[in-house]
Amino acid sequence: xxxxxxxxxxxxVLAVTxxxxxxxxxxxxxxxxxGAGAVLLVVVGAIGLSGAGDALRALGPTxxxxxxxxxxxxxxxxxxxxxxxxxxxxxxxxxxPRRLLAFVFVTAAAITAVLSLDATIVLLTPxxxxxxxxxxSSAKPQVYACAHLANSASLLxxxxxxxxxxxxxxxxxxxxxxxALMVLPTAAAVGVEWLVFTRFFAxxxxxxxxxxxxxxxxxxxxxxxxxxxxxxAGFALSSVVGIAPVWFAVAGAVAITxxxxxxxxxxxIALARAAEPGFLIFVLGLGVIVQAAxxxxxxxxxxxxxxxxxxLPDLLAIAGLSAVFANLVNNLPATLMLIxxxxxxxxxxxxxxxxxxxxLGPNLTYVGSLATLLWRRVLRAEDTDVDPxxxxxxxxxxxxxxxxxxxxxxxxxxxx
Amino acid sequence: MRALVWIIEDxxxxxxxxxxxxxxxxxxxxxxxxxxxxxxxxxxxxRRGLLGRHPPPPPAPQxxxxxxxxxxxxxxxxxxARLGRSATLQARRGRVExxxxxxxxxxxxxxxxxxxxxxxxxxxxxxxxxxxVIDHAPCQVxxxxxxxxxxxxxxxxxxxxGGPAPHPPPRKSPxxxxxxxxxx
Numbered sequence: 001x002x003x004x005x006x007x008x009x010x011x012x013v014l015a016v017t018x019x020x021x022x023x024x025x026x027x028x029x030x031x032x033x034x035g036a037g038a039v040l041l042v043v044v045g046a047i048g049l050s051g052a053g054d055a056l057r058a059l060g061p062t063x064x065x066x067x068x069x070x071x072x073x074x075x076x077x078x079x080x081x082x083x084x085x086x087x088x089x090x091x092x093x094x095x096x097p098r099r100l101l102a103f104v105f106v107t108a109a110a111i112t113a114v115l116s117l118d119a120t121i122v123l124l125t126p127x128x129x130x131x132x133x134x135x136x137s138s139a140k141p142q143v144y145a146c147a148h149l150a151n152s153a154s155l156l157x158x159x160x161x162x163x164x165x166x167x168x169x170x171x172x173x174x175x176x177x178x179x180a181l182m183v184l185p186t187a188a189a190v191g192v193e194w195l196v197f198t199r200f201f202a203x204x205x206x207x208x209x210x211x212x213x214x215x216x217x218x219x220x221x222x223x224x225x226x227x228x229x230x231x232x233a234g235f236a237l238s239s240v241v242g243i244a245p246v247w248f249a250v251a252g253a254v255a256i257t258x259x260x261x262x263x264x265x266x267x268x269i270a271l272a273r274a275a276e277p278g279f280l281i282f283v284l285g286l287g288v289i290v291q292a293a294x295x296x297x298x299x300x301x302x303x304x305x306x307x308x309x310x311x312l313p314d315l316l317a318i319a320g321l322s323a324v325f326a327n328l329v330n331n332l333p334a335t336l337m338l339i340x341x342x343x344x345x346x347x348x349x350x351x352x353x354x355x356x357x358x359x360l361g362p363n364l365t366y367v368g369s370l371a372t373l374l375w376r377r378v379l380r381a382e383d384t385d386v387d388p389x390x391x392x393x394x395x396x397x398x399x400x401x402x403x404x405x406x407x408x409x410x411x412x413x414x415x416x
Numbered sequence: 417m418r419a420l421v422w423i424i425e426d427x428x429x430x431x432x433x434x435x436x437x438x439x440x441x442x443x444x445x446x447x448x449x450x451x452x453x454x455x456x457x458x459x460x461x462x463r464r465g466l467l468g469r470h471p472p473p474p475p476a477p478q479x480x481x482x483x484x485x486x487x488x489x490x491x492x493x494x495x496x497a498r499l500g501r502s503a504t505l506q507a508r509r510g511r512v513e514x515x516x517x518x519x520x521x522x523x524x525x526x527x528x529x530x531x532x533x534x535x536x537x538x539x540x541x542x543x544x545x546x547x548x549v550i551d552h553a554p555c556q557v558x559x560x561x562x563x564x565x566x567x568x569x570x571x572x573x574x575x576x577x578g579g580p581a582p583h584p585p586p587r588k589s590p591x592x593x594x595x596x597x598x599x600x
Binding site for chain 1 (some may be wrong): 461468469479484486
């Protein structure tokens with residue numbers, strides 16, 4: 001069903017919401033923009049009250065899951081897990097920049113897979129930066145590695161990326177089946193990054209090692225690691241015991257927080273901030289806005305361009321188109337638009353190929369999207385000390401190869 | 417004589433030792449370290465790529481600039497101790513090559529080390545930043561080998577008469593090593 005005026009209004013509201021999120025002006029938050037936009041679309045009749053309710057109900061469990069995972073990640077930071085990782089990386093690399101890069105790859109991939117890409121970018125990157133600084137080694141390849149792996153390694157588990165959580169709900173896969181289908185594509189994407197990084201940054205990585213004092217043994221927070229382990233085990237067994245994975249995430253969040261709450265090392269307000277309520281409202285609002293656009297004709301347009309078959313050429317086309325889309329409008333709205341269409345396709349293949357596209361795609365234009373970058377340049381005209389050609393070249397070397405390798409391996413995994 | 421000694425993480429000991437050996441005792445020495453802000457920009461941009469997310473700010477020591485500033489301070493202090501003479505310390509941030517040139521504005525001599533290939537004599541012994549500094553230095557330059565200089569036989573033999581020139585004509589490739597000045 002196409003309704004021109006309603007579609008136009010919905011697209012304008014979507015564009016304004018994204019512009020606010022990208023520019024983050026001081027006078028209006030993206031949560032307010034997305035919330036107000038969603039209400040406006042209901043008021044003007046672009047989406048019915050029941051339609052909006054359906055969209056919110058569909059997103060509710062995903063947003064709850066996200067909040068629980070954010071609280072778990074914050075608990076890990078509070079308990080010193082990331083600092084301990086820094087010590088592990090410094091000890092293991094023994095002064096060699098190349099070995100440090102290997103440790104950063106493994107750590108960033110693991111943190112991204114288990115605690116999501118946010119944790120890698122927000123919590124791990126400063127630790128990696130500090131580790132490189134202490135080793136008196138160039139932080140550049142290490143920081144680039146965090147930024148890239150936050151996307152490339154985010155294919156593995158439903159919890160690794162918000163895009164996965166959104167698709168997981170629509171894919172009707174079990175947690176374990178999702179992971180089993182995505183393990184080879186993730187390995188391929190990370191492998192491509194390693195091959196490119198070790199050549200691209202060869203000059204930074206061949207510098208001689210420094211004989212610095214070896215840091216003391218790391219003290220891994222055992223309780224925190226234990227809670228993480230139990231949460232992951234719960235995810236894996238969720239389909240066997242018949243409890244939705246979100247409840248294991250909630251249990252993990254409670255378990256990791258309770259000791260700190262009783263010891264008063266964390267306040268309820270700090271806890272609420274860790275769950276990022278503004279972001280959760282933004283996701284819900286964005287969901288309603290995209291639903292309004294989809295119901296009024298965007299859906300038909302997406303259906304016209306996005307293949308839904310399960311053959312290898314179809315999957316490659318889906319991954320490629322999704323990557324382009326993620327670069328044009330950022331991968332969150334891209335996922336909201338594409339997944340409902342991909343979910344009507346042949347089995348889990350189209351949904352997972354869409355994820356490969358929207359998760360790996362953002363590396364093409366640095367981190368985020370081309371739109372993010374261009375808009376920032378226009379809106380803030382900020383001076384940058386990064387050569388844009390360099391990161392575009394790094395993206396051009398890793399993304400197309402990663403997309404193809406990951407999609408081919410997904411196709412193979414689906415044949416078994 | 418005002419001497420500016422630019423040290424980098426890899427070669428600072430050799431640079432300090434040579435500066436001490438070669439600079440006259442009455443030289444006013446300034447030790448310079450420049451922290452590249454590029455990794456901080458990459459990390460900041462990665463955070464901005466997380467659309468709509470405003471995680472609570474990390475505790476102060478996690479601020480990248482704090483980490484970078486502290487590392488620079490420690491390196492400069494260690495370098496002054498190794499030099500064993502009085503010296504002014506200067507820590508700058510930004511685009512490394514441009515900051516070094518700017519810092520050398522009022523110096524009489526700039527002491528710096530080769531930062532590229534140390535195995536053989538030739539243009540690759542200079543990395544992009546050092547090459548820029550040498551090309552644009554507004555003062556005398558004292559360029560040191562961080563280790564013992566490689567032997568003369570590491571220079572490739574001259575081309576046969578009538579063969580291609582050892583280096584392409586400058587107009588076609590202004591950089592003798594043919595590499596991108598910004599990229600690796």
